[in-house]
Amino acid sequence: MSDWRRLFGLLRPYRGVLALGIGLATLVIVANVALMALAGWFITGMALAGLGLGTINYFAPAAGIRGLAIVRTGGRYLERLITHDATLRVLSTLRVTFYARLEPLAPAGLQRYRGGDLLSRMRADIDTLDNFYLRVIAPTIAAALCVVVVNAFAAVFSPAVAMVNVAALLVAGILLPWISYRTSRARGVERRQALADLRATVADSVGGMGELWAFQVTGRQAQRIRRLSRGLIAAQRRDAWADAVVNAASATVSRLALWGALILAIPLVARGVIGGPELAMLVFLVMASFEAVAPLPAALRALAETKAAARRVFEIMDAEPAVAEPASESAPPATFDIVLRDVYFRYEDAAPWALAGADLTLSPGRAIGLVGPSGAGKTSVVNLLLRFWPYQAGAIEIGGVPIERYTTATLRQWFAVVAQHTHLFNATIADNLRIAAPEANDEQLHAALARAGLAERVARMPRGLDTFVGEAGLQLSGGEARRLAIARAVLKNAPILILDEPTEGLDPASEAEVLAALAPLMRRATTLVITHRPSVLRYVDEIAVIEDGRVIEQINPRGADAADARFWAHLRLA
Numbered sequence: 001m002s003d004w005r006r007l008f009g010l011l012r013p014y015r016g017v018l019a020l021g022i023g024l025a026t027l028v029i030v031a032n033v034a035l036m037a038l039a040g041w042f043i044t045g046m047a048l049a050g051l052g053l054g055t056i057n058y059f060a061p062a063a064g065i066r067g068l069a070i071v072r073t074g075g076r077y078l079e080r081l082i083t084h085d086a087t088l089r090v091l092s093t094l095r096v097t098f099y100a101r102l103e104p105l106a107p108a109g110l111q112r113y114r115g116g117d118l119l120s121r122m123r124a125d126i127d128t129l130d131n132f133y134l135r136v137i138a139p140t141i142a143a144a145l146c147v148v149v150v151n152a153f154a155a156v157f158s159p160a161v162a163m164v165n166v167a168a169l170l171v172a173g174i175l176l177p178w179i180s181y182r183t184s185r186a187r188g189v190e191r192r193q194a195l196a197d198l199r200a201t202v203a204d205s206v207g208g209m210g211e212l213w214a215f216q217v218t219g220r221q222a223q224r225i226r227r228l229s230r231g232l233i234a235a236q237r238r239d240a241w242a243d244a245v246v247n248a249a250s251a252t253v254s255r256l257a258l259w260g261a262l263i264l265a266i267p268l269v270a271r272g273v274i275g276g277p278e279l280a281m282l283v284f285l286v287m288a289s290f291e292a293v294a295p296l297p298a299a300l301r302a303l304a305e306t307k308a309a310a311r312r313v314f315e316i317m318d319a320e321p322a323v324a325e326p327a328s329e330s331a332p333p334a335t336f337d338i339v340l341r342d343v344y345f346r347y348e349d350a351a352p353w354a355l356a357g358a359d360l361t362l363s364p365g366r367a368i369g370l371v372g373p374s375g376a377g378k379t380s381v382v383n384l385l386l387r388f389w390p391y392q393a394g395a396i397e398i399g400g401v402p403i404e405r406y407t408t409a410t411l412r413q414w415f416a417v418v419a420q421h422t423h424l425f426n427a428t429i430a431d432n433l434r435i436a437a438p439e440a441n442d443e444q445l446h447a448a449l450a451r452a453g454l455a456e457r458v459a460r461m462p463r464g465l466d467t468f469v470g471e472a473g474l475q476l477s478g479g480e481a482r483r484l485a486i487a488r489a490v491l492k493n494a495p496i497l498i499l500d501e502p503t504e505g506l507d508p509a510s511e512a513e514v515l516a517a518l519a520p521l522m523r524r525a526t527t528l529v530i531t532h533r534p535s536v537l538r539y540v541d542e543i544a545v546i547e548d549g550r551v552i553e554q555i556n557p558r559g560a561d562a563a564d565a566r567f568w569a570h571l572r573l574a
Ligand SMILES: Nc1ncnc2c1ncn2[C@@H]1O[C@H](COP(=O)(O)OP(=O)(O)OP(=O)(O)O)[C@@H](O)[C@H]1O
Pocket: 111, 347, 348, 351, 353, 354, 372, 373, 374, 375, 376, 377, 378, 379, 380, 381
């Protein structure tokens, strides 16, 4: 479906209100033209009456002028109120739909977009789409209707004046805007892209400010931002110039139309076909009628910009999630044992295999430690279990059922994950914990913190559970952030527990506390622990060694030889 049809589709539910908005916009312009024409007629009539060249009843026209002024002001107010309200509704629906489509794309489908770029699409591009109705559709239809009404009225007095006026309006309203559109179309795309690049770079720089200072490259980054900013300003300047030229040309055409009307209408007065007041009325009408086409150059330019924004928004909305959801679900498994059988997986088509024939079995109530060198495929196993990515061959089953038979929402309910890099939201400790259990009361939150060994630390904070953790949890130490993540897992109390380096960043005493807290959870769940630490591996029932995407060995860490240092050396833990 073309982008334009989709944009019209978005407006469809509000078509009644939007049509009313166009009706009001037309009424406002017609009232304005009528006001000017009537004023011209009235002043001339009064002047002639004052010279004794006729009589005039000034009550009716004076009342008409007042009435038209009221219609113009009231109509404009109502039109703005109605159309902006409807447009904002369209945009808020679109924003919600966009987010709903964005969410399932994470993380696989969003890898190639920069965070700032996505934000830009969601905010600025969607905002730009309000142009479609407010700056493109409404003014164009209103202009067309006005040109017909106003010139039909002018034709009653002089068809020739009406024809000249229509021709001038077509030049000012269609030909000039079209030339402007042709020249600005490419620039619209270029400017959107320049703006998105600038936003993404600024967002990136703010996020990585610490690194930029540490490596002393703030100057280089500032230069980059300056360069992008200059590019954007240059594009905006070119637009402003194009605007100025079109506006000047349009003003010239309107003055020529005025002269044309005078040249054609004066002989009519001389021949007695129309009176002096009608001449003034026609001239004012011609002059005022250009108000109808004044927004059209901007409308066509907005069209280019709207199209570019719509493409960027629809690109995300059309992207298919990397993993497909099943049409119907299997019943939940009776047990949560997990089997990976000869699994082959790579992140992209041409990329090397991250898992190449991986086999692994996990049983309920038992913990498996997954060890192996960096890049061996440990995190990839977790990515597949959570269905963040689809795998290319082999099978992964939970309780004997292939994981593809469950929706991602159902499947992920069964997992509690303490990831290597847990994201903490810039919110309170309580908010961060309730991600795992939205209904949990404060008592349950305190209990979970106690089990993660964080209760005392939180109790010492003046605002306790309501303490803000800062951007990405920056106001907590690495160890505290990790324990908060563990408290989340405690709260979720899921049948499958994934621990990715759960004690990284903790001193030996805290590590022992956290492991003691995790031990009861591990006994209840099917547990996979990724770690490099022998201290953690002492808590698992089995160690699986993974290398180059394959599990090459499964060993018992509690066997007799585990007392020997050579056993651990053999695992080559970093
Ligand atoms: N998101 C990704 N996109 C593309 N390739 C990836 C991605 N994540 C990992 N890889 C690649 O897949 C391979 C396996 O990575 P994985 O993260 O599973 O290793 P790992 O054993 O967990 O390593 P580490 O111990 O360093 O975390 C690596 O070659 C890595 O470069």
